Amino acid sequence: MNVELIQNASHLLRGELSPEAGIELDLPIADIQPYALLLEQSDMPALRRQRLLSIYIAIKLALQRHGECEGTGGGEALVRKVLDGDYLYSLYVQLCLKWSEIDLLAKLAPVIKQIQIQRAEGRAEDDRLLTSLEQYVQLENHHIRRAI
């Protein structure tokens, strides 16, 4: 089971979130599990798996918060969701830079951009995120195995 990885990644992300943002990590576990499983089967060291999963959680949360805005009646609830999404989108960039995951950032940027284009056209193709991360993990595994 990947419970420990999910817990560690959530703990790591909580430590990176500014208390001023007051963001709760309330993503359904089913949204995190597929990527956690992928990472657990990878050859990456434990800390890197946690980092990659916390970056993924930040992006998924950003997508979730902005995705919920339309149904929010307005007022402070809407403002919080807009701000949370904005903050999490910028945080994932900062985390990639902080943890030297530059190739991952370069891989993710066009995917996140395409997701926004699809969403604007009324098509939610958020699965692209998991697909591209799956490819990234496979590539990294390949690099790690070649280096051994």
Next chain:
Amino acid sequence: MKPQLTLDEALDISLRSVDREIENMVKYDKDIPRSSALGKSIVELVRSGGKRVRPLMVIVGSRFGPSPDRRKVWRLAAAAEFIHAASLIHDDIIDDSPVRRGQPAMHIKLGVSGALHVGNYMSARVIELLSVYSAERERYVYDLSSLATTQLCLGEYQQLSHLFDYDVTIDEYLEKSRNKTAQLMATCLKIGAQSAGAEENIAELLYSFGEKLGMAFQIRDDLLDFTQSAEQLGKPAGSDLRKGQVTLPVLFALRDKRLAPAIRAIGPDTPAEVTDAVIGKIQQSGALDESERLGRRYLDEAESIINRLRTFPAHRDLQTLLHYFGGRES
């Protein structure tokens, strides 16, 4: 009488070229379908005008380095405007503002979700384009890190959590203004300088200059909310306070023991006529002069930095920016 030059003319930068560079960020995106509403909305937004202060600052910054690479500098300049424009789109949702540059705001045209996607697209496009630098990894990391809007968001959170909070300190107000406004302006000058190979101490001086200019700009913006007429503002005077934003003039007015209780009594449900009366008293108090003085102090500090950069011909451009932001003669 000699007509007054606009900022771009005074800096000898073609605004049309800047705008073209910004539009190209969308036009040359192969992922945007030709008929895309998102693409059209961004082009419309660019064409609706704007002074392009941030791109101009990137270009001015590049004049302090020995080897400006025009392509890189202009791409960074366009990226800075994209980041700024994206934040304005989301700000209009947050502030519930229906108009931007005389036209319906993006969320009025496309709905809240549509506007959010446009803003998010613009931010993601900047990251994608800057990754062209991947051969120069350090440069890429630095530029991206500088343009990330985490601080800007924190400024918004700070503002939100202090609505109608009359115990906020002047230091907290200044910190919020630094995060919300000054940091991006400072960054524009600095990354422009660094992209042209300027020495680190010069880039730091430019950052400091931009930060002080940004602070003065925010203070002036807060003052205008009290000093301009409703016609000039396009909204009632004192709108910030009506929405619960405790700005610098209010903080200074709170130091007046006779005025403070009336200010502290203002909340979200206060009748407009009561708030109007308090705003009138703030306007007549010394709070506006005190705010003006603090703004001027930032401009004085910015001017002293120009003096340290006098060996660069481009120091005149900094004087032009100072004049623009502070209404000062160079």
